[in-house]
Amino acid sequence: MDLIEKIKNKLEAYEPLKINITLIFRYLVSAFIWIVLLEHFLNYFFSTGKIHNLIHISNKILFIVFSIVVIYFLIVKSIDQKYLISKNVLDRVERLKDEEEKLKKFNILEDIVNIGIWEYELEKQRFYLSYWNQNGINIHKNYANLDPVESIRQYIHPDDLKSAQRNWELFLDTKADKYANIFRIKDNSEYIYIKQNGRVLKDKQGDCYKIIGTITEITREKKLENKLYQLAYFDNLTKLPNEKYFFERLDEKLQKIKNHKREVQFSVFYLEIADIDNILNIVGSLHCNNIAQKIAAKLKEDQDLVLISHYYGNKFLLLFKELFSKEQIDFKAKEISRLIMELWQESKIDYFLNFKIGISIYPLHGKDAQNLISRAHHAMHTIKDDSQFYQIYDQNIYYKKLNTIRLKNDLRKAVENNELDLVYQPKLDLKSEKIVAFEALLRWQHPEFGQISPGTFIPIAEQSNLISKITRLVIKKVIEEFATNKILRDSGKIISINLSAHDLKSDSLIRYLEKLIKNDKLNSEQIDFEITESIFLDASDRELDNLKKIKKAGFYISLDDFGKGYSSLSYLAKLPIDILKIDMSFIRNLDQRKTKILTEKIIELSHELDFKVVAEGVETSAEVETLLNFNCDYVQGYYYYRPMAIKELKSIIGKNCNNVSV
């Protein structure tokens, strides 16, 4: 249409009549001048004679030549002009055709790649949108004297308008080379996501004069992204925000606090429902998710709650504003407990719901999200038993816990790498002061922490099921040392090995021992197992049966630490023991009248029950004196010997004690 219009204009400007009249007029004028002037000139100089006639004839010829020249020039000029006009018009038509062709191709390409083009001239504030934008995504705006966002503002989703404007302004303010903006626009009745990308064109001075860019529709990508966002930031089943979401929001909040140098305090609660597996088994996972949602809904009613997240089915992270004192936290924790209990009753679930809350306070326990969350988590893990349901982070408690975890790990490695050693502490016949036995005691040289007492690592081994491995390791070592040390083997001395509660829980130990005896690896009469009565505190008959089997296999059995803790005389009748070891707490207090009487009576009673008695932890000659008076059978303690390595044992076997080791 545009092209035809242009040709029309050109043609309308062309007037043939006017050109012809001009031509005739020009010819007449020049002919008139020629005739009048030449006639006048000839008459003046050559009025008579032959020359006059000749000149007249040549004048006519000249006139004809002149006319031909004039007509020729006038016609050529006119033809030239017409030719030029036509050529010009044709050229333009050609060019326009070319442009139209290019535009068509361009529009097809836009369609194929699904990308629209735009241009924005900064000075003129002229915004141009290509065909694709106008037809592909229905933004009907060709040119506008507004920027790329303002020009199409009536199409932009109201929720996105502000951020879209902000992004454009930010791009201009920062004088960036690249521009990107994502927002929704109305395409017919639906909103679609588009992405405006732009690059800056600069003049020689380096100033931006134009921005050229593309528009792409990214609804599918955006929906996918939203889905991924949902997956990444929300719990799949309950649709509640997850830990990652909590972390990032908390991180943003802390960043703002830092930027504005605000002095605020708040707390992070890490709430975990215990025994979720059991609850899941009883109520089913759907019901469980429902419960999690209900708990979240209840918690959300709290005015102080700023952020909540839920994940792994049983964990919640909560952020409470302006909550930092012990009293406030105590109040809030109890309120949460009440809310959950209430919900439990409403849901008519009549078994006990156990949950724990760990709490960290900003900025006391951490200034970044990572620390605040992990410390709330650590605090929850330091809760010891059911009597407590919340714990505020305490570095000391946590480090203790951390060391235990670390030691557990290191101990496992030490057992696997055979890094535990044995030392032996002699037991002596009190009257003769001759060594009768050695108690095998474990030693662990930790590469970093140095010597770790068995008092510390044995309980850790007991908790982590490592203890039965350790017991076997001790037995194996004792056998090895017997095998390689002839003096020890032939000395007839008894070796005492300490057992733990776990060792008697199954018959695997006795089966192991029986195998050793069968293979002639072990002489049961040379081994004494020390057990403590705590083994039998909450034990069933199984432990007692296994102990009886050990006894039956010919091993000696000593009751260790007697009198410490939960002593009950009834054990003395029940347990198949040979020796009773009086706990060193008695020996230490022999100067006290009542302890003295008790010690004497325990020894007397033991003898009446046919047990031999060992007094352990003997440190002074006064203690030895008293024990002699009480007719105690054996002694063990620093007064005689400290625990020592096998190499040192060889030199003292068979000798009388010289009491110099204290």
Ligand code: C2E
């Ligand atoms: P326990 O069986 O009562 O061992 C006696 C502990 O008292 C040993 O400490 C020993 O070194 C110490 N001791 C000996 N004489 C004296 C003394 O005169 N004064 C004082 N103050 N202490 C004395 P140790 O070696 O640190 O062992 C601590 C505990 O670790 C043992 O107490 C035992 O319950 C456990 N234990 C050690 N080795 C083993 C083992 O191989 N297996 C098991 N299950 N427990 C072990």
Ligand code: CA
């Ligand atoms: Ca012992």
Ligand code: CA
């Ligand atoms: Ca003991």
